[in-house]
Amino acid sequence: xxxxxxxxxxxxxxxxxxxxxxxxxxxxxxxxxxxxxxxxxxxxxxxxxxxxxxxxxxxxxxxxxxxxxxxxxxxxxxxxxxxxxxxxxxxxxxxxxxxxxxxxxxxxxxxxxxxxxxxxxxxxxxxxxxxxxxxxxxxxxxxxxxxxxxxxxxxxxxxxxxxxxxxxxxxxxxxxxxxxxxxxxxxxxxxxxxxxxxxxxxxxxxxxxxxxxxxxxxxxxxxxxxxxxxxxxx
Amino acid sequence: xxxxxxxxxxxxxxxxxxxxxxxxxxxxxxxxxxxxxxxxxxxxxxxxxxxxxxxxxxxxxxxxxxxxxxxxxxxxxxxxxxxxxxxxxxxxxxxxxxxxxxxxxxxxxxxxxxxxxxxxxxxxxxxxxxxxxxxxxxxxxxxxxxxxxxxxxxxxxxxxxxxxxxxxxxxxxxxxxxxxxxxxxxxxxxxxxxxxxxxxxxxxxxxxxxxxxxxxxxxxxxxxxxxxxxxxxx
DNA sequence: TCAAAAGTGTTGGTGATACACCCATGG
DNA sequence: CCATGGGTGTATCACCAACACTTTTGA
Numbered sequence: 108x109x110x111x112x113x114x115x116x117x118x119x120x121x122x123x124x125x126x127x128x129x130x131x132x133x134x135x136x137x138x139x140x141x142x143x144x145x146x147x148x149x150x151x152x153x154x155x156x157x158x159x160x161x162x163x164x165x166x167x168x169x170x171x172x173x174x175x176x177x178x179x180x181x182x183x184x185x186x187x188x189x190x191x192x193x194x195x196x197x198x199x200x201x202x203x204x205x206x207x208x209x210x211x212x213x214x215x216x217x218x219x220x221x222x223x224x225x226x227x228x229x230x231x232x233x234x235x236x237x238x239x240x241x242x243x244x245x246x247x248x249x250x251x252x253x254x255x256x257x258x259x260x261x262x263x264x265x266x267x268x269x270x271x272x273x274x275x276x277x278x279x280x281x282x283x284x285x286x287x288x289x290x291x292x293x294x295x296x297x298x299x300x301x302x303x304x305x306x307x308x309x310x311x312x313x314x315x316x317x318x319x320x321x322x323x324x325x326x327x328x329x330x331x332x333x334x335x336x337x338x339x340x341x
Numbered sequence: 342x343x344x345x346x347x348x349x350x351x352x353x354x355x356x357x358x359x360x361x362x363x364x365x366x367x368x369x370x371x372x373x374x375x376x377x378x379x380x381x382x383x384x385x386x387x388x389x390x391x392x393x394x395x396x397x398x399x400x401x402x403x404x405x406x407x408x409x410x411x412x413x414x415x416x417x418x419x420x421x422x423x424x425x426x427x428x429x430x431x432x433x434x435x436x437x438x439x440x441x442x443x444x445x446x447x448x449x450x451x452x453x454x455x456x457x458x459x460x461x462x463x464x465x466x467x468x469x470x471x472x473x474x475x476x477x478x479x480x481x482x483x484x485x486x487x488x489x490x491x492x493x494x495x496x497x498x499x500x501x502x503x504x505x506x507x508x509x510x511x512x513x514x515x516x517x518x519x520x521x522x523x524x525x526x527x528x529x530x531x532x533x534x535x536x537x538x539x540x541x542x543x544x545x546x547x548x549x550x551x552x553x554x555x556x557x558x559x560x561x562x563x564x565x566x567x568x569x570x571x572x573x574x575x
Numbered sequence: 576t577c578a579a580a581a582g583t584g585t586t587g588g589t590g591a592t593a594c595a596c597c598c599a600t601g602g
Numbered sequence: 603c604c605a606t607g608g609g610t611g612t613a614t615c616a617c618c619a620a621c622a623c624t625t626t627t628g629a
Binding site: 127128129130167169170171172173174176194196197198199200201208210212 | 361362363364401403404405406407408410428430431432433434435442444446
Binding site: 277278279295296299300318319320321322323324 | 578579580581582583584
């Protein structure tokens, strides 16, 4: 690698020192199941945090874009590749990783749990209810909280939660997702009004089946309204 | 540095390869002068972008927090240290830097231009009107646009623009900042109403001086209302 | 016929916008 | 006295929150 002359203080340390920082990506992969918001976690196998839950992450390869690294992790773990993924923040405290200097960029992702099979053999990789996670390895609890906060802001204005649901869903299911993410109860009538007003839904003229009560109508996300703005900045 | 065993694909490349990525920080330092939003830029000295404007940045040192790196840059360039600084996004395309693999985390900062002296000898370091910047070195125009967008969102709900103004300011000045940042005109009566409603201002019972018209009242930011939530996550 | 959830409208409050005139000061 | 910007109030509108009863289905 050539010398990077733009940086003012390069002379104070040798070139090699500046490459002593590793860069990783951590994915907060959210799913929705049993009326709960869940996150994909794995048992940590480094000694300092033995047995604690950690997020899915990996080092960024020298020849892959940062965004690509997060897609790779998601693909490797869930088999999914057309998923919602958003960069949230980069965490870079000196001592955040016990094994050395690792700076990590956090992404959050929204997937439909039913759409894929996990390789459950791997270190107890599984979907864990977000509400039940009190602590995690490294600074991962902090990362999770930050991503959840971002998700909460995001869903107020942007039609992203559809990624957590199957193609066809009822309004009840949609509302449950919002309630799970926001951790609050919502008024049914206002909720329905809002969504029809937004024009985010297409009525499929189908009904739920196998429910022990009056079946609700099924809808799909009005994807056509949202031209794919692929803002690839990073 | 010890082996980092948490990462799944470590075996495919040698340890050394993973430390071939350098990490930098770039600061978008905003200021306000002559009713314009300005940004602190410097002439680029690497050959591929010779003579183009670039942001102020530097490599992150192995022993400093990511946040600290951005404070260091700001301090070095402006002499200021109690300033508003916020992480925005990390840019990590493989070829974003011609000299090698450099991933950069962007921060934006808000400072009062009058509060300090620049070392103007350095590569034409100066305050440049944001509106007049059409292109920049590297992906810095993209970084600038992203930070400006973030600033626009931020000022809608958060009292941050006070950082761009002197301690005492008139409502006209405050409004000018909003108009400069948002690049639009605002209604004076509604603007005043909103700010008094918010209770963000303290009336100093002083008047502007040396203005060729009726002097306006001076205010200061009601800092007491905003307990310092130092959310240090990165 | 009962339980459980679906479906449906109206009202009041709050915050945002649009808009025009008189006032104080310096030149 | 004139030019410049400072200072003020009201009407309208859109959006949000609160709230209760009837309907449909399966058991």
